[in-house]
Amino acid sequence: MNIKANSGGAVHKIGAISALSGVPSPTLRIWELRYGTFVPQKSEGQHRLYTDDDVLRATLLKRLTERGHAISSLAQLSSQDLNALLVQGQDASRSRTDARLAGQSASMAVVGVALASRIESKKFTLSFIDQNIKVTNIFNDLSQALGATFERQVPFLLVKANSLHAGMQIDIHRLAQNCKAIQVIVLYSFGQENVIQVMKRSGMIVRKEPASDAELTDLINSALLVGTEKGSTGLVVGSVIPPRKYSELTLNRVANISTNVLCECPRHVAEIITQLANFEQYSHECLNKSAEDAHLHAYLSAVSGSARALFESALEMVATHEGIALQENVQE
Secondary structure (H helix, E strand, O other), X not given: OEOOOOOOOOOEOHHHHHHHHOOOHHHHHHHHHHXXXXXXXXXXOOOEEEOHHHHHHHHHHHHHXXXXXXXXXXXXXXXXXXXXXXXXXXHHHHHOOOHHHHOOEEEEEEEOHHHHHHHHOHHHHOOOOOOEEEEEEEEOOHHHHHOOOOOOOOOEEEEEEEEEOHHHHHHHHHHHXXXXXXXXXXXXXXXXXXXXXXXXXXXXXEEEOOOOHHXXXXXXXXXXXXXXXXXXXXXXXXXXXXXXXXXXXXXXXXXXXXXXXXXXXXXXXXXXXXXXXXXHHHHHHHHHHOOOOHHHHHHHHHHHHHHHHHHHHHHHHHHHHHOOOOOOOOOO
């Protein structure tokens, strides 16, 4: 697929492209003049201006050329094709790696080019706990990410959002489902409190910007820890922890129903769900308020949320057996 001239949205000077992508400005000029890699627009002052997609393409071109690809063979490819080529190369590399060592790497999709560049810096990744982070997919925004096809699971998803609202929440959930994410981290600048709380209860790590490198490192380490535990226990592999299905009112009603089950299963199960949900919320509040003991609270939140979801399924089985009507998908 060949690239086309940019029709709008050109706001970056070549120095900004270089800083965000890690490609030196002289190299960018050579790629542009010799291979037609970019088609910049001109400002009124005759300065070359580049788009967000140019930033993404420069970032992907840097990674592919470092892996031995010739710039001449890549210059006319779109960002989608470059991303696909990068994923193919990483898959081939993993197939040649010992299975034991391959298990130590973690694939991550990142929405936000500047954030991806930050994650991939050597200084930054030195802080990760016993993990080799591989950013396998990079997207400018959620719209581009939602249009992508994921041929393999990407267990970790990192999203930069300027504003969190109901529509953004739905899109992030869709993207998590598309890439079968185990853990999602969302960094936001502005957001609606009710949306933020729903996202936290659904198992996502949500943190307001700005986040220092130390804070972001700790959040990613927490996500890696949670993902490792989910993968090893088999609790919720391939999906974000589902949000609560039943309100406190519904659970109290079920707990007070007299049934023919001798061990009073409906009451016990409803009470367990309430306790797990309360502890899950408590753990997530600790994780999102402070970086202290974030790994422990991330693990506790994942375990309690997964257990709560399992007991909700058990409650549905008991309710079906006893003929109890449950009110589903109620958000607190």
